[in-house]
Amino acid sequence: MLCEKCGKYPATTHYKQVINGQESEMHLCSRCAGEEGVYGFEMPDLFSAVFGTPIAENVKICPTCKTSFDEIIKSGRVGCGDCYKYFEKELMQSIFGMHGHTKHIGATPKITEDIKKTDNAENNQDNAKITNLKKDLEKAIKEERYEDAAKIRDKIRDVETQE
Amino acid sequence: MQKYWYDNENRIAVSSRIRLARNLDKTAFPNKLNKEDTAAICKKTGDVLTAREYSFGKLHYIDMDEFSQNVPSLFERHIISPEFANNYHGKGLLLSDDESISIMLCEEDHIRIQSISPGDDLQSAYKKAKEVDDVLCNNIRVAFSDELGFLTACPSNLGTGLRASVMLHLPLSESQGRIPALSAELSKIGLTIRGTYGEGSKGFGSFYQVSNQITLGITEENAIKNLNGIVKQIIISEENLRKEAYKPVLEDKIFRALGTLKYARRVNSAEMIKLLSLIKLGTDMGIIKNKSKNSIYSLIINTQPNTLMLNAKNNYTPGERDILRGDILREKLKEVE
Numbered sequence: 001m002l003c004e005k006c007g008k009y010p011a012t013t014h015y016k017q018v019i020n021g022q023e024s025e026m027h028l029c030s031r032c033a034g035e036e037g038v039y040g041f042e043m044p045d046l047f048s049a050v051f052g053t054p055i056a057e058n059v060k061i062c063p064t065c066k067t068s069f070d071e072i073i074k075s076g077r078v079g080c081g082d083c084y085k086y087f088e089k090e091l092m093q094s095i096f097g098m099h100g101h102t103k104h105i106g107a108t109p110k111i112t113e114d115i116k117k118t119d120n121a122e123n124n125q126d127n128a129k130i131t132n133l134k135k136d137l138e139k140a141i142k143e144e145r146y147e148d149a150a151k152i153r154d155k156i157r158d159v160e161t162q163e
Numbered sequence: 164m165q166k167y168w169y170d171n172e173n174r175i176a177v178s179s180r181i182r183l184a185r186n187l188d189k190t191a192f193p194n195k196l197n198k199e200d201t202a203a204i205c206k207k208t209g210d211v212l213t214a215r216e217y218s219f220g221k222l223h224y225i226d227m228d229e230f231s232q233n234v235p236s237l238f239e240r241h242i243i244s245p246e247f248a249n250n251y252h253g254k255g256l257l258l259s260d261d262e263s264i265s266i267m268l269c270e271e272d273h274i275r276i277q278s279i280s281p282g283d284d285l286q287s288a289y290k291k292a293k294e295v296d297d298v299l300c301n302n303i304r305v306a307f308s309d310e311l312g313f314l315t316a317c318p319s320n321l322g323t324g325l326r327a328s329v330m331l332h333l334p335l336s337e338s339q340g341r342i343p344a345l346s347a348e349l350s351k352i353g354l355t356i357r358g359t360y361g362e363g364s365k366g367f368g369s370f371y372q373v374s375n376q377i378t379l380g381i382t383e384e385n386a387i388k389n390l391n392g393i394v395k396q397i398i399i400s401e402e403n404l405r406k407e408a409y410k411p412v413l414e415d416k417i418f419r420a421l422g423t424l425k426y427a428r429r430v431n432s433a434e435m436i437k438l439l440s441l442i443k444l445g446t447d448m449g450i451i452k453n454k455s456k457n458s459i460y461s462l463i464i465n466t467q468p469n470t471l472m473l474n475a476k477n478n479y480t481p482g483e484r485d486i487l488r489g490d491i492l493r494e495k496l497k498e499v500e
Contacts, residue, residue: 104310
């Protein structure tokens with residue numbers, strides 16, 4: 001059998017895909033299979049159907065990772081752990097749809113002394129960062145550099161929301 | 164001397180696998196990270212996990228960019244996922260000497276712990292994965308909420324982040340047309356079955372993977388117990404079909420497969436898997452004897468296109484590969500009668 005795409009070389013890669021009972025098959029040579037993505041074809045946005053369709057009002061953006069709800073719908077993936085808190089209302093229904101549950105009952109990680117130590121160290125680092133930024137902010141306002149001041153204010157907010 | 168999980172022949176249940184998905188707290192998930200952050204996370208988790216000795220030995224850090232030649236073979240040996248094989252730049256992999264534990268760093272989640280045990284043995288696979296997970300969670304704060312459990316990039320992994328799967332060799336169940344009905348039954352109880360080689364409902368070589376789908380609202384132990392119970396039933400049903408099968412037809416198929424591979428000069432991968440699957444069925448049923456040191460399944464692993472080239476330390480065209488594969492199989496099957 002020759003490759004379905006280029007028709008030049010023998011088909012060495014055979015794919016069968018079944019979506020909602022609809023079968024599709026492809027037979028490609030190794031070169032064309034490589035061009036199509038060596039190990040498989042891109043799956044369509046299966047999760048879009050689960051999460052709902054993108055609408056214009058979905059402009060909410062997760063403050064931690066800057067992912068919009070539209071992006072989540074399109075990729076089927078959230079941007080960070082905080083997305084689950086921030087988009088809780090929007091995501092809960094589909095989470096229930098996937099698992100039939102909304103409450104975790106499995107293992108819980110222990111918060112060990114080692115973790116507390118690193119947490120404290122990181123907090124101290126952040127506090128030092130904020131103190132420095134606040135100094136910069138005061139200076140910028142004094143010198144009437146308002147554009148810089150706005151930028152510094154955003155930076156402070158970023159560090160604070162990361163905590 | 165057994166080094167890898169596939170060195171011993173395991174009838175019907177070929178291997179058991181556990182995968183745990185974990186992420187660092189307060190950190191964007193890998194698809195949102197730039198190069199520097201990805202490198203930093205690989206280093207941070209790599210340092211923590213390579214720093215100690217486990218029951219299975221040490222974990223070694225592999226810089227994927229330096230290892231790029233081996234990537235397709237790692238995929239063929241089930242060490243990395245297809246997604247990771249397609250997008251490995253700037254990422255890291257942790258691997259144990261016997262390749263039974265592999266940890267992909269910054270795949271879809273920051274940390275994907277994968278543990279594999281030969282045969283039908285999810286418990287021991289879980290024990291090893293848990294060992295690594297404990298070290299991780301005791302040293303690094305992971306993304307976790309009391310409500311949703313371990314937080315993962317895809318909501319389908321929320322909760323335990325645990326995917327358990329058993330690879331089953333089901334030639335008789337397949338030839339009797341039992342797979343679609345089994346698949347429908349499994350989906351009702353939150354389990355799924357798919358072909359190991361090739362996608363879709365019917366796999367190459369009758370190798371199938373049965374795994375859990377639901378990870379939220381179920382404990383790790385129950386998820387494993389449920390899967391175990393079902394797997395045992397599938398195994399019993401395959402055993403019964405093997406006992407009831409009309410021997411002359413089955414024996415004819417098996418000996419034809421053996422005859423072909425003992426003399427063929429060119430064998431492509433699809434034919435290799437199909438025929439070795441029949442030969443495995445023959446040895447498992449005692450119809451033919453394997454007096455060599457290699458398991459039949461190890462031949463499937465080692466004659467996949469990229470693993471074949473890696474072992475031969477050379478690049479070949481598909482045509483040349485088929486000739487080499489024919490040579491290797493003729494040699495390895497000399498002691499199978």
